[in-house]
Amino acid sequence: MIDQYGWSERLQRQFEPYAADGLLPGRVIVQQRGLYRLATPLGEVSAELSGRFLHAAAPGEHPVAGDWTACLPRPGEARADIRAVLPREGLFQRKDPLGGVQAVAAHVDVALLVASLNADLNLRRLERYLALAWQSGAQPAVVLTKADLCPNVEDLVLAVESTAVGAEVFAVSALEGEGLDAVRALLPPGRTGVLLGSSGVGKSTLVNALLGEARMATREIREDDARGRHTTTHRELVLLPGGGLLLDTPGMRELGLWDADEGVSAIFADVEALAGQCRFSDCSHEREPGCAVRAALERGALDEGRWRSYVKLQRELAWLDRRDDPLARQEQRRIWTHRTKAFRAHLKQRDRDR
Template structure:
């Protein structure tokens, strides 16, 4: 099996050598099933699990292998592709969001992605504000975003939607497509070059799995109809999976999201709202909140019709959300650090003796 078609290159070859592990080979995670991973190896497809040592060294669940990751694998047998993961190569990009639940945790959607397709259907569920959130995630990931407006056949004026998206995503390619009418395929095909890894993300029912099947030229992902009353869909894809396309690229399909909870900010927020951050430089006060301050260039842009007030509202909302999320994560890390310090604190002789005896059992 030639791993170059799955995205292997000279930079990853160097990183693999730097791991300094013996009797291992490179492999790529193509599906995540919890504690077990489907991997592609020089021998073909196989199953793999991490060693307990690696789990301990990685620590955080977000550092565990994810779809798209490159790992160092040791085969279980002389023949066959099943093995054990002993190491993880550095990621060139990581697409993540805040996992569901009250405890703030990062969830990796995909790793080592070159292009991130932000899929939004041109139906009743189309929402520019939601798309702005996906753009923040994309710019934070290290991957290059591409907006794919699916189901263009449902819109009376798809070009208007393209123009609206281009206003909130300057410099980002925006492509309107219709798998039903086979429109826009040439533009997508041009991006699917050999060695390139593409991931799709978007709301449930946006048509991600349909696009995978369309690009592959065969039904490799299940699809299902959406509700007619509100154009909302159900989760068709239940886990992340990577597919090799006939164009030469590899594509990662991900489960749809009811609501994207942002995780962290690495410059993606200011990049997604670049027009507002540039206007803010012209405000009279450097710490302007763009609310009631005099001499606010952002407010003046709204009054003149240059800026959509709803875009400013989303700018301020996501700013507050990211600050709150960052504060919660700092608090969690302090609690973890305190717990580790407490567990490593000196104990009485009895406790030390019992621990010594337990270690030898």
């Protein structure tokens, strides 16, 4: 049972101390607030964090979808208590607004960045998803959905290919079953993919098409362009008929800041208002006279940590912007190509180790 969920000899070795304590391995297939559903050698069970774990673990260490845990089944009940989380690989993280990181999914091999060929394709947003994917250590691939609604699929695929350096690009129509085999091929038995992309691009529809049944809830057709509504509200790992595993996630907000510049301004509106009051419009907020930011920091009106987060984030965004500059882009391309090669080599090595 857990072999199907990607259990490996390496995980088995890491699990030995827990096995000696009578614990069972369980992979998190659904995570909804403090409640979990685990795939274990005894089948699927509901689970909670044990008191001891809650006490000892930092929030960032709480299990997320895809995690492997050590759990203790409650006798006579289809329930278990989670006692520990195994070391993570392919950890998908997002930035939280204050510069920290939050785990989204663990043990991810392939990150499927999903965008619709129907709506305006936002290449910059795609780049951000890509940056996030590269940070996770998972191999990114771009899936362009709703090909049936697009008259110039080839052109768009080419445009995306030139942006998404190092990632394969696929066009699919879940509705007509086009291009699904290429996606299936990314997820051979035991390999885990995560779907990432804005709300409404068709992530859950794609899962259903790959499953061959309507298991995930999808948006009504006539609501296609409804704004701000998320059909999927939790993360769920499903076992595909071909043996691969795919994690469906809620759209857009899932990635927080990486989605849009507006996000930064909204979260740091007070900081930006302060910066607007400096005497010099190009104030670096370091030692210029009449700097409203330094004054507020000295008065204690602006929190030092918050300011640092803001500066860090600006740097991050500048880094993303630099990639619109041809020379910087060339340099990035070199780095990314190198990373792709390194990553492929890493995967090969890992498969050999398994």
